[in-house]
Amino acid sequence: MHVPTMKIVRRTARHSHLVVILLLAQPALAAAPADVWSAIDAKRVCPTASVWRLGVGPGRTPFDVIETVVPLEVDGRPVWRITHTQLRGPEDLRKGTTPGFDFFDVDRATLAPQQSEHHTAGRADAPAKATRFEYLPGSVRRLNDDGSVAETIALEVGQRLIADGPGAAIINQGVKWSDGLKLRGYMMDRWRGTERERVREVELSVTGRSAVEIDGRRVETFVVVEEPVDGAYKLTSQITVARPHLHVHVQYVANAKRPDARAFVSEVTSIMASGSCRESG
Numbered sequence: 001m002h003v004p005t006m007k008i009v010r011r012t013a014r015h016s017h018l019v020v021i022l023l024l025a026q027p028a029l030a031a032a033p034a035d036v037w038s039a040i041d042a043k044r045v046c047p048t049a050s051v052w053r054l055g056v057g058p059g060r061t062p063f064d065v066i067e068t069v070v071p072l073e074v075d076g077r078p079v080w081r082i083t084h085t086q087l088r089g090p091e092d093l094r095k096g097t098t099p100g101f102d103f104f105d106v107d108r109a110t111l112a113p114q115q116s117e118h119h120t121a122g123r124a125d126a127p128a129k130a131t132r133f134e135y136l137p138g139s140v141r142r143l144n145d146d147g148s149v150a151e152t153i154a155l156e157v158g159q160r161l162i163a164d165g166p167g168a169a170i171i172n173q174g175v176k177w178s179d180g181l182k183l184r185g186y187m188m189d190r191w192r193g194t195e196r197e198r199v200r201e202v203e204l205s206v207t208g209r210s211a212v213e214i215d216g217r218r219v220e221t222f223v224v225v226e227e228p229v230d231g232a233y234k235l236t237s238q239i240t241v242a243r244p245h246l247h248v249h250v251q252y253v254a255n256a257k258r259p260d261a262r263a264f265v266s267e268v269t270s271i272m273a274s275g276s277c278r279e280s281g
Helices: 006-013 017-023 090-097 165-174
Strands: 046-058 063-075 077-086 101-107 111-117 130-136 139-143 148-156 180-188 201-212 217-228 233-240 247-254 263-273
Touching: 006 077, 063 165, 077 148, 101 263, 111 165, 165 247, 201 247, 201 263
Parallel strands: none
Antiparallel strands: 046 063, 046 263, 063 077, 077 101, 101 111, 111 130, 130 139, 139 148, 180 201, 201 217, 217 233, 233 247, 247 263
16 A cells, blocks of 8 residues: 655654664674684794693592694695694503594684594594595595595585694684684584584684683683584683684583583693784784
């Protein structure tokens, strides 16, 4: 039905003050998270090493891991290799246990994932088991021990993966973190699901600031929450405000929405970093 223009004008004029009040009262729309790759700069990354104590807290037996970020060339391609290596304790030495390790290679120029390999701890009567992934344009392949393809994970157009696990150390260094920053990206879950189920859209949000004590000194941190949109887990990290941006305290909760979900907490006890990276911003 056609409404006369004059009637609209008169109604608007009569209630103009009410319209303005109502508009001002509307809640501000939250800004959409930016693409995580828009916030990543590969030039911010530098070699680091840190010692982690994993599984701290009541009811758990913690163990130590060394995290290293080093430049290498793999098949002629410059990469950053991020490695988590379990430290051997006296009991491991007595039993002849070989330490487990987990490494991730990312392209040094772009920080795009290249390959990852996870090995469980091994014993003479129980050899270590390996889980390998190869990252290709448009897909990821899980490999068998002999190099044959066990599974192919297809990626949709625009799904540019960021590294997870040890590789998160590179993403943390590459992002210029700031208060209130919200990012969105895609990760390939190495442990849950099969094929397309493994690809998860995740949001990373700086929710505040905190501090930890490492080697007797106070270290200021951003509190960063990582959550996949499907709620599969919640990861709360403290990432240093000063460069190199290192995660120094992590709380991981699988199936975070379940009332019986339990957190796995890990913390850094020592840090070594290249002097060229020690600056703010």
